[in-house]
Amino acid sequence: MKDKLSAFWSGFKSKWGSLAKNLRIFIITAIAVVAVGAIVLTIILNQKSYTAIYTGLDSEECSQIASAINDLGVIDVKIGTDGSISVPSDQSDNIRMQLSIQGYPKSTFNFDVWNNGIGIWSTDTEKKVLQIQQLQTHLMKAINTISAVKNSYVIITMPENNNYVISTNDEEPRVSVKLDLRN
Known part of the structure; x- marks a missing residue:
């Protein structure tokens, strides 16, 4: 196994050395671009989109609604400094309906x-x-x-x-x- 690996490495080094300098730079650049692109794509695809379900709430009602959302089994809640509550977009309609059944929000409209x-x-x-x-x-x-x-x-x-x-x-x-x- 070690002999095969050393034979492969020596063959790779000899072929790599025989390539023109511009071609080696191009290959390294292409590999780097593909790696960076894969990392960026992974980060973008793993981000969740959020929807604000309520805006203009006071801090007390924000905490009450966040607690009610947690009771529904959703732990991913963002509370904004402007009195807004955001939840994952794919769950926003269901959460808004469940909260309206519970009588939330009490101080502002849902629109x-x-x-x-x-x-x-x-x-x-x-x-x-x-x-x-x-x-x-x-x-x-x-x-x-x-x-x-x-x-x-x-x-x-x-x-x-x-x-x-x-x-x-x-x-x-x-x-x-x-x-x-x-x-």
């Missing part, structure tokens, strides 16, 4: 529409549309956490607001839900 997509120049109509879209999304995610439901679709139709004193056409808001159930 982050004011943080995403609403700016100083947004009109009231844009705010209303985004709020309805977010409500639809939250309802779909909540319904999808039910084990018998494969997928759901929620459409909320809000009637136009007529600000007339005498109105004969009072429409109610409507919600349509389509469920795809598991077998």
Whole structure:
């Protein structure tokens, strides 16, 4: 075994020495690039993505919610200095549903529409549309956490607001839900 190893090493050294200097530099560089690429790819693929499920909480409620999340069996919880709680993205919908069943959050709403997509120049109509879209999304995610439901679709139709004193056409808001159930 030792003879084979020494024979291989001496053969490698003689072939390596016979290569041009530029070719040796290229081979070493290529091996280094592949090794660094493999390390970077490993690091990137092993990072978890997190989703903020609540924002704007006080420190006391943050600790209560973090404790409730730990009671659900999720130990990977990040609490931000701005009062936000983040959990792994693949579990965020289920955790949010379980916490809402327990009555959390108590001091703020579960909607982050004011943080995403609403700016100083947004009109009231844009705010209303985004709020309805977010409500639809939250309802779909909540319904999808039910084990018998494969997928759901929620459409909320809000009637136009007529600000007339005498109105004969009072429409109610409507919600349509389509469920795809598991077998």
